[in-house]
Amino acid sequence: MHSDLFKFLREHSVITSLFADRVYHMSLPTNVQTFPALTFQQIAQSEEAPDFEAPNDDKMDSALYQFDVIAEKSHDAILAADSVNTLLRNFRGTMGATNVQSVEMTNISHNEERSGDKLRRRVILDYSFTFDV
Amino acid sequence: MAKVLSKSKLYIGQGVAPGVAPGADTFDQVGNVTALSGPSYSKDEVEHTDMESTAKEFFGDLTDYGEITFTCNRNFGNAGQTAARTDAGGQTKRNIKIERLDPADDSVLETADVIGEVMEWNEDATQGSPFTVTGRIKLSGTVTIT
Numbered sequence: 265m266h267s268d269l270f271k272f273l274r275e276h277s278v279i280t281s282l283f284a285d286r287v288y289h290m291s292l293p294t295n296v297q298t299f300p301a302l303t304f305q306q307i308a309q310s311e312e313a314p315d316f317e318a319p320n321d322d323k324m325d326s327a328l329y330q331f332d333v334i335a336e337k338s339h340d341a342i343l344a345a346d347s348v349n350t351l352l353r354n355f356r357g358t359m360g361a362t363n364v365q366s367v368e369m370t371n372i373s374h375n376e377e378r379s380g381d382k383l384r385r386r387v388i389l390d391y392s393f394t395f396d397v
Numbered sequence: 398m399a400k401v402l403s404k405s406k407l408y409i410g411q412g413v414a415p416g417v418a419p420g421a422d423t424f425d426q427v428g429n430v431t432a433l434s435g436p437s438y439s440k441d442e443v444e445h446t447d448m449e450s451t452a453k454e455f456f457g458d459l460t461d462y463g464e465i466t467f468t469c470n471r472n473f474g475n476a477g478q479t480a481a482r483t484d485a486g487g488q489t490k491r492n493i494k495i496e497r498l499d500p501a502d503d504s505v506l507e508t509a510d511v512i513g514e515v516m517e518w519n520e521d522a523t524q525g526s527p528f529t530v531t532g533r534i535k536l537s538g539t540v541t542i543t
Contacts, residue, residue, distance in 0.1 A: 312527060313529075314431070315429045315430060315469065315470050317428060366525070
């Protein structure tokens with residue numbers, strides 16, 4: 265799932281039109297000077313609906329992912345975050361080889377952080393992905 | 398023996414019981430079970446106190462083996478689930494088999510054979526949750542343990 269999600273983000277036109285190749289796993293590299301940028305990381309993963317067929321059952325997992333939209337201006341961060349949310353919220357279908365049964369938005373929050381003498385805006389979006397394993 | 402986590406398999410025979418004996422039947426496993434309850438063993442108390450008695454006297458009536466209730470993740474391709482749902486809409490007794498397994502290696506610890514009839518099949522589709530089914534099989538006659 266993780267590698268398929270990364271590839272999906274790197275190749276989807278909505279994401280590339282906003283961020284180009286500024287999509288990073290975990291944290292923003294210190295040398296990034298162009299914004300907005302997108303980072304993502306997995307927060308948790310658990311198995312859904314285990315049953316007595318295990319270990320031979322068809323498995324379904326849920327994973328909580330955090331996406332951070334980072335920009336120098338609030339307007340840019342919020343607009344980009346809205347586009348990411350439109351893409352991911354209630355997504356159903358395939359990401360690479362992974363069949364995603366649902367994506368549910370669980371949280372959106374706005375943050376501000378200082379980088380040197382600059383303020384940046386960070387919109388955090390959390391989603392729960394349920395997918396076939 | 399060490400304690401074991403629960404792991405069981407539930408099977409429904411294709412033949413009509415008791416005409417087809419368990420040993421001659423073909424069984425479909427009810428797949429993807431998450432919980433299995435029963436058989437339960439209970440007897441009514443029959444009082445036979447009389448004027449000769451010095452205290453209340455009872456004996457146990459015939460054993461009622463109760464019912465099997467099961468919960469499973471809905472598997473549209475599973476023949477056992479399909480059979481159970483079909484039987485819930487009819488009046489057919491089947492050979493029912495439960496295997497108790499050792500989760501470490503799936504070896505069979507015990508098998509229970511009994512005749513039963515599927516009395517309930519309840520489907521539960523809740524948004525954001527796995528599609529599950531609960532069912533009930535009423536048991537008739539003796540449970541044979543091997």
